[in-house]
Every structure is written in C-alpha cells, then in structure tokens.
Amino acid sequence: MATERRQRAPRPGLVLDVDRSTPPILFHHGEGFRLERLPAGRSRVIYPAEPLPGLADPEAAIRDALLNPLDSDPLPALLRPGMKLTIAFDDISLPLPPMRRPDIRQRVIEQVLDMAAAAGVDDVHLIAALALHRRMTDDELRHALGERVFDAFAPQDALYNHDAEDPDGMVVLGRTDHDELVTMNRRAAESDLLVYVNINLVAMDGGWKSTATGLADYWSLRHHHNVHTMEHSRSFMDRPRSELHRSNWRQGEVIKANGPPIFQIETTVNNNTFGHDGPLAVLQKREWEWSARDRASFMAMHAGLKAMPPAACRGVFGRWLAPYEMTSVQAGAVEPVHESTTANVLAQHLVPVQGQTDVLTMGLPYICPYNVNSVMNPILVMCLGLGYFFNLYRGQPLVREGGVVIMSHPTRWEFHPVHHPSYIDFFEQLLAETTDPAELEAKYEAQFATDEWYVHLYRTSYAYHGVHPFYMWYWGAHALQWLGRVIVVGGDPRAVRRMGFQPASTLSDALEMASDVVGPSPTITHVHNPPILMADVE
Amino acid sequence: MGIAHDLGVVRLGNRLPSPIRTLRARSFPYRAPTVPGGVEPPEALRRTGVDFDTGWSRRWAARMCRAAIVEGPMRAMVQVLASPHRTGTDRLADLDGPAVFASNHHSHIDTPLLLTSIPEPWRHKVVVGAASDYFFGSRAAGATAALVMGAIPIERARVGRRSADLAAGLIDDGWSLLIYPEGGRSPDGWGQPFRGGAAYLSVRCGVPVVPIHVGGTGSILRKGRTMPQPAEATVTFGTPMRPEDDERAPRFASRIEDAVTALADEASTDWYSARKRAHASTSGTLTGPEVGVWRRQWALGGRRRTPSTRSRRWPDL
Numbered sequence: 001m002a003t004e005r006r007q008r009a010p011r012p013g014l015v016l017d018v019d020r021s022t023p024p025i026l027f028h029h030g031e032g033f034r035l036e037r038l039p040a041g042r043s044r045v046i047y048p049a050e051p052l053p054g055l056a057d058p059e060a061a062i063r064d065a066l067l068n069p070l071d072s073d074p075l076p077a078l079l080r081p082g083m084k085l086t087i088a089f090d091d092i093s094l095p096l097p098p099m100r101r102p103d104i105r106q107r108v109i110e111q112v113l114d115m116a117a118a119a120g121v122d123d124v125h126l127i128a129a130l131a132l133h134r135r136m137t138d139d140e141l142r143h144a145l146g147e148r149v150f151d152a153f154a155p156q157d158a159l160y161n162h163d164a165e166d167p168d169g170m171v172v173l174g175r176t177d178h179d180e181l182v183t184m185n186r187r188a189a190e191s192d193l194l195v196y197v198n199i200n201l202v203a204m205d206g207g208w209k210s211t212a213t214g215l216a217d218y219w220s221l222r223h224h225h226n227v228h229t230m231e232h233s234r235s236f237m238d239r240p241r242s243e244l245h246r247s248n249w250r251q252g253e254v255i256k257a258n259g260p261p262i263f264q265i266e267t268t269v270n271n272n273t274f275g276h277d278g279p280l281a282v283l284q285k286r287e288w289e290w291s292a293r294d295r296a297s298f299m300a301m302h303a304g305l306k307a308m309p310p311a312a313c314r315g316v317f318g319r320w321l322a323p324y325e326m327t328s329v330q331a332g333a334v335e336p337v338h339e340s341t342t343a344n345v346l347a348q349h350l351v352p353v354q355g356q357t358d359v360l361t362m363g364l365p366y367i368c369p370y371n372v373n374s375v376m377n378p379i380l381v382m383c384l385g386l387g388y389f390f391n392l393y394r395g396q397p398l399v400r401e402g403g404v405v406i407m408s409h410p411t412r413w414e415f416h417p418v419h420h421p422s423y424i425d426f427f428e429q430l431l432a433e434t435t436d437p438a439e440l441e442a443k444y445e446a447q448f449a450t451d452e453w454y455v456h457l458y459r460t461s462y463a464y465h466g467v468h469p470f471y472m473w474y475w476g477a478h479a480l481q482w483l484g485r486v487i488v489v490g491g492d493p494r495a496v497r498r499m500g501f502q503p504a505s506t507l508s509d510a511l512e513m514a515s516d517v518v519g520p521s522p523t524i525t526h527v528h529n530p531p532i533l534m535a536d537v538e
Numbered sequence: 539m540g541i542a543h544d545l546g547v548v549r550l551g552n553r554l555p556s557p558i559r560t561l562r563a564r565s566f567p568y569r570a571p572t573v574p575g576g577v578e579p580p581e582a583l584r585r586t587g588v589d590f591d592t593g594w595s596r597r598w599a600a601r602m603c604r605a606a607i608v609e610g611p612m613r614a615m616v617q618v619l620a621s622p623h624r625t626g627t628d629r630l631a632d633l634d635g636p637a638v639f640a641s642n643h644h645s646h647i648d649t650p651l652l653l654t655s656i657p658e659p660w661r662h663k664v665v666v667g668a669a670s671d672y673f674f675g676s677r678a679a680g681a682t683a684a685l686v687m688g689a690i691p692i693e694r695a696r697v698g699r700r701s702a703d704l705a706a707g708l709i710d711d712g713w714s715l716l717i718y719p720e721g722g723r724s725p726d727g728w729g730q731p732f733r734g735g736a737a738y739l740s741v742r743c744g745v746p747v748v749p750i751h752v753g754g755t756g757s758i759l760r761k762g763r764t765m766p767q768p769a770e771a772t773v774t775f776g777t778p779m780r781p782e783d784d785e786r787a788p789r790f791a792s793r794i795e796d797a798v799t800a801l802a803d804e805a806s807t808d809w810y811s812a813r814k815r816a817h818a819s820t821s822g823t824l825t826g827p828e829v830g831v832w833r834r835q836w837a838l839g840g841r842r843r844t845p846s847t848r849s850r851r852w853p854d855l
Contacts, residue, residue, distance in 0.1 A: 061631065102628040117813035124810070146624050148809035154807075 007491065010050035013351030013533055014286070019041035023287045025526060027363030027507075028408040029490055030376065031313035032305045033298075036507045043524040044357075046398075047286055048533035050321040051272035052348050054325020058104075061329050062111050069332030070504065072339065075112065075263060079119035086191040086260075087112060088162075088215060091130035092140050093369035094199045095269055100321040104267050106146035108329070111136065112265070113149065115147065116478050125161040129196070129214030131221065131372070132458070132465035134419050135161040140373070164217035164465070165455050170326060173258040176250040180223035184259055185215040194260040200268045201235045203345050203394070206380060207338035208252030211262060216251075218449050218467055223247055227437045230477040235391035252334060265331040266341040271531040280320065284531050295317055310412065317366045334429055349534040353398065356537065358522030359514045360399035361507070362389045364409040365530055370464065372474070375416040378495045379423050379472050381409050386486065387475030389441050389529060395537040398525055402484040404514040407506070411491030411499075418462055422454050426469035427498065435500035437477040445470050484517040489535045563704045568757045584679060586701055588670040588691045595684035596665070596667075597715070605662050607686055610673065613654045620651055620766050621760055626775035627657045628825070630852040636714045639664070640736040640794055642716035642729050642802070642824060644756035647766065651755060652716055655773045667692040667705060667717040694721045702738070719791065723761040728834060729824030732798075737790035741781045749776035749794055751801035752841050774801045786815055787853070799824050 016022070024035035025045055038045070055061045066075040079085065090106045092098070099236045109126070116124060126149070128136050141159065142150045154158035163169050171189045188194050188211075197213075200206045213221060223229075224247035230236065231437050232243040239245040255262070276278035279301065282294040290298070305313050328344040330337045366376060368384040376384075385407040390397065401407060415424045430444055445467060448454065454466025480484075486501040487510045493503040504510035515522060527533065556701045592602060609814035616622060637660065641652060649666055656664060670691035674680035683689035690708070705715055718741075719732035741746045765828070776797050781790045796816075803821045804812035815821045826834050 057632070102631050106628070113810055114817075117810060118817040120818070121813065124812075125615055146628060147805070151810035152810035 010052055011456045013049040014047040014322050014324045015351065015353055016047065016286075018045060022072060023118050026283070026287060027361070027408045027526075028283075028365040028530070029363055030412075031310060031317050031366045032410070033302055034219055034408055034490065034507075036361075036408075038524060038526060039511070040519075042521060043526065045526045045528055046273055046299050046351055046533060046535060047528045048284075048531045049348060049351065051270040051276075051284075051325070051329050051531070054272075054327060055329070058107060058115050058326045058329070059111070060325070061109055062217070064114065065331040066111060069263070070330060070336040072077045072263060072332035074317060075195075075331070076115050076119060078261070078263060079121055080102045081120040081344045082368070083120070083121055083192040084123045084190065084194050085116055085121050085195070086127060086188045087475040088127045088129040088188055088195060089144070089197040090142070090183075090199050090205075090214070091128045091133055091161075092134060092136050092372045094128075094205065095201045095322065095324055096367055096369060096372070097273070097317075097320050097322045098372060099269070099324045102326075104199050104269070104326055105144045105197050105291065106149065107326075109145060109149055109264055110265065112195055112197070116355075119162070120146075124153070124158060125191075126153055127185060127188060127215070128184075129160045132218065132468055132471075134458070134462045136242065137462065138145065141146060153163060155440055162215055163459055164205050165459050170217050172412060174254045175194045175410065176223075176247075176254055178223075178247070178250055180214065180247060180251060181220050182254040183217050184211070184255065184260075188215050189259055190416040191260045193263060195263045195265065198264070198266045198341075200266055200341050200345050202388075203239065203342055203349070203534065204242075206266050206341050207239070207245065207248070208249045208255070208334055210264065211255055211334075212248045213435040215280065215538055218465065220251070221275075221287070222445075222467075223251075223447075225471045225474065226450060227441050227474050229475045230437075230474045231481050233478065235393055235478065237391050238394045240343065251380045262334060263331065263443060264301070264334045264337045265329065266337050267329045268327045268341055268344040268348070270327045272324055273322050273531040275321075275323045288363055291326065299368045310410070310414075314366070314375070325385075327355075349392075350536045351533050352396065353525075353535045353537050356400040357398060357403065357525035358400060358518040359406060359511065360390075360527040361406045363409070363526075364389070364407055370468070371416070371419075372419075374419045375414055376409075377415045377423055377427070378411050378492075378499060379427055379469050381407070381411050381488075381491075382499055383475045385409070385476075386479035386483075387472070388430050389474070390479040390482075392527070392529070392532070392534045393537050394534060397482060398527070398535050398537055401482055402517070403482075404485045404487060404522075405479065405483055406487045406489060406504075406510045406514060406515050407491075407521075408489045408507070409491055411488050411495050413495040419464060419499075421457055421463050422448055422451070422466040423469040425463070426473075430499075431498050435480075437480065439516045440473060485514065487513055539703075539820050544793075546772065567688045586680060587674050590663075590670070590677070590680040590684070590691050590699060592680075592684040592690050595688060597720065599683055601662065604685060604688055608662070611648045612686075616647070616650050616654050619766050620647060620771035622651055622655060622769070622771045622773055624655050624773045624775075625805075628774075629775055629777045630657060630660075635749070636663075636709050636743075637661075637778060638709070638710050638736050638745060639714060639750055640719050640732075640741050640747050640798070641716070641750035642656070642798055643720050643722065644724045644725075644752065645759045645761070646720070646723070647755045647771070648723075648752050649716070651752060651771060651773060652750065653687065656714075656716070663712065664688060664714040664716050664792075665690045665705075665708055667701075667715060669694050669722065670701065671695065681685050692717070698819050702742075704733075705739055706743055707734075708781045710737060711746055714852050715739065719794065724756060725761055725828075726831075726834060727756050727760070728826030729798075731825060732791050732795040734787040734791040735782070737787040737794060740779075740792065740834050741785070743788050746778035746780045747790075747794055748778050749775035749801060750774065751776070751798050751805055753802065753805050772805045775800050793853040795824065 016039045020040045024037045025032040210450040229243045236242045236244045330340045373532040449467035451466045457463035458465045488496045564610040640850045668689035673683040674691045720730040751774045759766040798815040
C-alpha cells in the first residue's frame with residue numbers, strides 16, 4: 001500500500017474548508033501533539049504538498065551539475081595544482097530535522113573533493129559557515145560530511161567551524177553603496193576558489209545569503225539582521241520583497257568585486273520529513289486518510305509521549321533523522337543558481353490560498369533551526385511561530401493586519417545553558433523590561449554583542465553568539481508589528497506572559513480570547529506545518 | 539573362545555575389541571563386494587564438491603537458523619577476534635536490489651567478518667561463493683558451510699559453467715553474492731590478481747559490484763595457521779560499480795581490483811590522500827612488488843605480524 005502511494009503522482013497542497021464531518025486536526029505541540037476540532041463553516045486548513053519525487057540518481061545529478069554549471073566554467077577547469085581551495089558549507093541548522101545519512105553535503109563535497117584530487121589540489125580547507133551560530137561538534141560534522149571527509153581533514157585542522165570573533169581570522173572586503181560593511185572569513189576570502197555547498201530547505205536560504213551571512217561577523221551582519229530590515233521584508237521568505245535579501249545581495253556585489261571567485265552549489269530537498277512508512281509517517285498524512293494502523297500508532301505515540309518527561313521526549317525526537325530526498329542540484333554563478341534553486345523550492349512548498357483570515361492557528365513542532373540537539377526555549381518558540389511560520393507567505397500575510405495568531409506549544413521556561421547562555425539573560429532581564437524589538441535593539445544589542453564572556457563562550461564552547469537572541473526576537477518583528485494579539489495554547493503562563501503574549505489552556509479558550517480582538521465568529525486558518533508549506537496568498 | 543570367536547572378536551594383548559577391525563575381518567556381504575576383472579563399475583553419483591546441493595540452505599528454516607548464528611555467536615566471535623572498524627556503508631545508500639560483493643581475501647575470518655558487516659537489506663539474503671574443493675569436500679563440511687555461511691560451491695581450478703549458472707540464477711532470484719575474486723586466501727600477506735568471476739556475473743546479471751577491502755585479518759588467522767589471535771580488522775565498502783557500455787569482464791575485473799586497491803590505500807591513510815593517489819595512478823598494488831620472496835616479505839613491513847615462536851630455554855637432551 002505504501003509502495004502504491006509512493007508511486008502515484010504526489011498531490012499538490014490543499015486548502016480544506018472545515019465542515020461538520022471534518023475530523024479533528026493535528027496540531028504539533030512541541031514534543032507532542034494535540035487533536036483540535038475547528039469551528040465548521042468559518043475555518044480552513046492548509047495542507048502542504050506531498051513530497052515530490054527525489055532524483056533517481058543523485059550522484060549522477062551532482063556530477064552533471066559540477067560539469068555543466070550555470071554561467072561558469074566546469075568545476076574541474078577551475079581547479080589546478082598549487083591553488084588554495086576552500087569549501088564552505090551550511091551548518092547544523094539545515095536541514096530540519098537533520099537528514100539520514102548520507103547527508104547531501106557529504107554527497108556534494110565528496111564529488112568536489114574527488115575533482116580536486118584529480119587536479120592535484122593539496123591546500124584544501126573546509127569551513128562550516130555558521131556565522132554567529134554555535135559551533136558544530138565533531139559528531140555533527142561527521143554526520144554532515146561523512147567519516148571519510150572528516151577523517152581526511154579534521155586531524156590536520158583543515159576542517160573547522162567559522163569563527164566570526166577571531167581577530168586575525170576576518171578581513172574587510174569593502175562597503176556597499178548603502179554604507180554596509182562587508183567582512184568575510186580570511187581563509188575563504190584569500191582563497192583562489194571558494195566553493196559553497198548549500199541545502200535550501202526554505203526559500204529564504206541560499207544565494208548571496210550563504211557567503212555574505214554565513215562567513216561574516218557581527219559588524220557585517222548587523223546591517224541586515226535588524227528590526228528595520230525585518231519590518232520591511234514582506235516577507236523574508238520572498239526574496240524580491242525581502243529587505244534582508246536586498247542587503248545581502250548588495251553585500252554580494254562587494255564580494256564579487258573584492259572577494260574570491262565563488263562556485264555556488266545549491267540543492268533542494270522534498271517534503272519527506274517524516275517518511276512514507278515508519279512511526280512518524282502519520283504526521284504527513286491528511287487526517288481523514290489515517291488508516292486503523294495510523295490511528296493506533298498515533299495513539300500509542302501520543303500516550304507514550306505524555307507519560308514521558310520532557311527531556312526523554314526530546315531524546316526520542318532528537319534521534320529522528322528525516323528521509324529527505326534531493327529534488328534538484330545546481331551549480332555555478334550565485335545568481336542564476338539561486339534563481340533555479342528558488343523555483344525548485346517553491347515548486348514543493350507553494351500552496352495557493354484565497355484571501356486572508358482573522359485568526360491564524362499553528363502547531364509548533366519540537367524543532368527550529370537553532371535548537372538541533374538542544375532545548376526549544378521560549379524565545380525560539382516566538383522565533384519559530386512569528387518569525388518562520390508567520391513569514392511563510394508570498395503576496396500578503398495569511399492573517400489580516402490586526403488579526404490574531406494562536407500558537408500551540410508547551411513553551412517551557414527552560415534553556416540549554418551551554419548552547420543559549422545569552423538567551424537566559426535576554427529572557428530573564430531584558431524581556432522583563434520591554435518586549436519592543438526596536439527598544440531592545442537600541443538599548444541592549446551592542447552590549448550583548450560585545451560582551452566578552454559571550455564572545456568567549458561562542459569561540460571556545462558551543463554557545464550561540466551573545467547577540468543571537470536579539471536576532472531571534474527581530475525575526476518576529478514584522479509579525480509583532482502586524483498582529484493585534486498573540487495567544488499560546490498549552491504554554492507555561494509565566495513564560496508566555498514574559499514575552500507579552502497571552503496564555504490559553506485550550507483552543508476554544510484561545511478562540512474566545514481572540515474574538516475580543518477580531519470580533520465574534522472570526523474566520524480561522526490553520527497551517528498544517530510541518531512538512532513545510534508556503535502560502536501564496538492572493 | 540565360544541561366542542566371541544564366532545563373532546570375530548579377537549582379543550589382542552590388552553586392546554579392547556574394535557568394531558571396525560571386527561567388520562574388516564568379515565567378508566561379503568558384511569563388506570563391499572570386489573569388482574570382477576574386466577568389468578567397469580558405474581560412476582557413483584557425486585554429492586560433494588561442485589555437485590553439492592545447497593538448495594535446502596536457502597529455505598525458510600535454514601535461513602532463520604543462519605540469521606540466528608550470524609547475529610549471535612558469529613557476531614560475538616568477530617567482535618572478540620577482530621574488533622572491526624567498518625566504514626563506507628553510506629556508499630550503498632542508493633543501491634537497490636541484489637549486488638555482487640567482491641572483497642580481497644586473507645583469512646577464514648573474512649567471511650564471518652563480512653557477513654556481520656554487510657548492511658541490511660543484503661546481509662540476510664546473501665550467498666557466499668566458497669571453494670568447492672575445500673568447503674564441499676565432504677558432505678558434512680558442505681552442509682556446515684551451507685548452513686552457517688550460506689555457502690555455494692564455486693569451482694576455482696577451472697571455469698565451471700555449473701557454478702556460474704548457479705550463482706547467476708541466485709542473483710536473478712534476488713540473492714546477493716559475496717565472492718573473493720582472488721580465488722583463495724593470500725599465501726604470503728599480499729593479495730593475488732583478481733579473476734573475472736565477479737565481473738562476469740555483474741555483466742551477465744546486470745547487477746552492480748560492491749568493492750570491499752578487508753584489512754588486518756591476516757594477523758588474526760592467516761593461511762597456514764589454525765589458532766586465531768585477536769587483532770584489529772577494518773572493512774571498507776566502496777562505491778557500487780557497474781560495467782560500462784560494451785565493457786568486457788576482464789577489463790571490468792581490472793577496474794574492480796583498482797577500486798579495492800584504492801580502498802586499501804584509503805583504509806591505511808585517509809580518503810582525500812587516497813583519492814589523489816588513485817587519480818595519479820600511484821595507489822600501489824594489492825599484489826605487492828614483483829621481487830624475490832624475502833623482499834616481498836620485507837615490503838610487507840608492519841602489515842604482517844611475524845608469528846611468535848617461543849624458543850626453548852634449555853635444549854632437549
């Protein structure tokens with residue numbers, strides 16, 4: 001049965017109008033789930049498209065992309081003995097959840113290195129382009145790049161994490177015509193060729209953002225990771241209307257003029273987050289298509305997770321590796337490559353939706369880009385809901401201006417002390433004073449960004465940079481500006497109130513509270529995400 | 539005398555009566571008949587060697603039994619003796635359906651090591667090409683090899699159509715084949731030239747060949763020794779290979795040998811250095827230098843441990 005399902009053409013996304021016969025709808029709820037019945041007659045559910053088929057022969061597709069690049073010479077023609085080659089790659093934040101082995105980065109980098117070996121290139125460095133994210137552990141690097149690459153380069157210190165705070169490790173490439181500083185990792189900047197290997201999970205990723213952000217430092221990032229940029233990106237998932245990307249593209253022009261030659265390799269994956277078979281397969285099925293087996297496995301999983309402590313639940317989900325399949329690979333010059341990549345991402349994610357809604361509901365899952373192998377703290381809950389999910393639109397937001405977002409997540413008052421030390425201070429000290437992103441930016445950003453202890457932890461431990469919680473808060477600035485109210489169902493009331501949101505015990509309560517803002521009998525839209533979808537709102 | 543005498547039981551000194559001696563003392567019909575002169579007796583139906591029937595070992599009950607042996611005592615034995623370090627299984631991610639696993643061969647421990655290293659879904663649906671003259675020399679040995687390893691008889695002394703047809707038929711039925719293209723264990727620690735069997739079956743059946751390099755097993759139980767010694771072994775899986783258009787088996791066999799040679803280099807150094815040498819055709823050879831015996835041994839260097847012979851402190855007097 002599963003085989004038959006995989007063999008037929010994948011169905012596009014769906015907008016379901018809820019009626020009396022609609023079954024309860026699945027809401028992700030951190031490391032758990034809720035089944036919620038939405039009001040009939042005024043609710044709709046947006047389902048993602050089914051996973052597109054993966055490339056039949058990914059290795060051959062990668063080789064073909066490297067030998068027939070867009071607006072560039074073939075990769076072997078760019079390689080020569082005695083050259084300085086740097087390969088930069090996306091960090092632990094992509095894809096989500098981490099994918100099963102072999103990771104796409106391993107597939108691509110092995111082929112790049114094989115061509116470099118054929119050309120006799122000796123001076124090769126590999127850099128995790130993590131900007132101000134936490135460093136990747138050896139195990140995480142092994143998973144992303146495979147044993148062979150890790151064992152060949154890590155022992156010689158030729159495989160390492162980007163360090164944006166290394167005083168000798170960064171160079172200034174220039175300024176844009178908007179007076180934006182452009183910095184880059186010294187090794188990458190001084191290379192004869194920089195190969196960037198990317199995984200595009202959402203439309204925001206890739207392009208000049210890979211190098212202009214991934215290999216930069218705080219002084220360069222602050223030109224686009226700020227409240228003004230976020231509030232003027234409608235949305236940052238839609239590059240032509242994203243101020244974030246416009247700034248990155250301006251910095252890209254400087255890199256093109258003063259930086260190393262770049263050979264960009266971008267890949268896309270399908271929506272196969274939970275698999276066609278297996279224990280989590282039910283999570284990417286539409287509720288009315290759940291078989292008896294699906295229902296039994298869901299109930300068993302639900303009951304088991306409820307009986308387990310949160311840390312154990314995190315452990316269970318943390319071990320899940322998504323069976324993503326590669327749907328495209330393109331290589332060559334940054335702009336044409338990214339155009340093709342974005343088209344492939346949108347082919348999987350876009351779901352046409354007619355009109356806006358009064359109330360937008362979303363079930364937030366256990367993972368976001370910044371808590372892989374870590375804890376989903378309240379700031380990341382805000383970032384995932386109001387930053388990522390809210391901005392997954394093209395055209396106009398799914399919810400009308402002044403509308404309400406209802407998020408479902410436990411929102412526990414807990415932090416990973418190693419990964420998110422500055423988050424703790426941000427949450428406990430700054431948010432107690434104000435939740436206004438602009439005020440936080442003006443008063444405290446520089447202090448956190450230059451704090452020596454946070455810099456030390458970023459460089460030597462596995463901590464996100466001191467300024468990172470600010471960026472997470474800015475990520476939701478557009479939503480905070482747009483919305484009339486944010487309600488969190490099932491969250492820790494103290495943590496929810498600390499962020500300026502309202503807690504609710506049940507969805508019914510939340511809808512009742514929402515009617516205070518948007519009036520009685522509001523229209524409701526639920527985004528059935530993940531797997532990822534992007535609303536194309538007309 | 540009496541009854542004992544009648545039965546042919548003869549007491550010689552203090553020795554106990556022997557049934558075999560008793561039987562030998564009797565004549566036909568207790569013993570096999572002698573053949574009259576000028577008569578050519580019909581050739582007995584051979585049930586050993588390449589004629590050994592292994593079909594029963596691929597039935598459900600035998601497979602369950604073998605799976606229990608492989609995952610139980612065999613895995614434990616391999617872990618104790620070889621402490622294996624397995625790499626490259628991720629290269630099989632895109633492999634679908636049966637394959638020919640082709641490995642170099644140093645030791646009897648190679649087969650248990652590989653049977654516990656080949657990943658699912660191939661591990662429990664694989665047959666092992668085993669020398670018909672060695673493993674199927676008697677019915678008891680053949681039955682043991684077929685049950686424990688899933689062995690099938692392969693003629694190595696000559697090109698045999700029977701064993702090739704058997705292996706090809708099994709591959710067509712969805713079974714994978716583990717084969718040692720060198721034709722036998724290394725006699726001196728160096729490898730031997732690859733024969734064309736794996737390549738031939740790949741071309742004939744249209745399935746890929748997975749090159750495998752096994753290292754370190756010669757130190758555990760090399761040819762000529764009977765007692766194993768624990769040592770560390772490596773198993774390195776290579777990228778599945780398919781014959782190119784119009785490529786013939788000998789040429790493909792040569793490529794398989796090159797791939798195993800590159801894997802050997804990768805296992806002893808690192809992947810990128812090995813790739814550079816492979817592209818520059820300087821990976822070395824599995825078979826070692828073509829020089830005198832002592833120089834071949836010398837060139838092995840640390841690759842082979844010299845057996846420890848305990849010298850007597852006092853001469854025998």
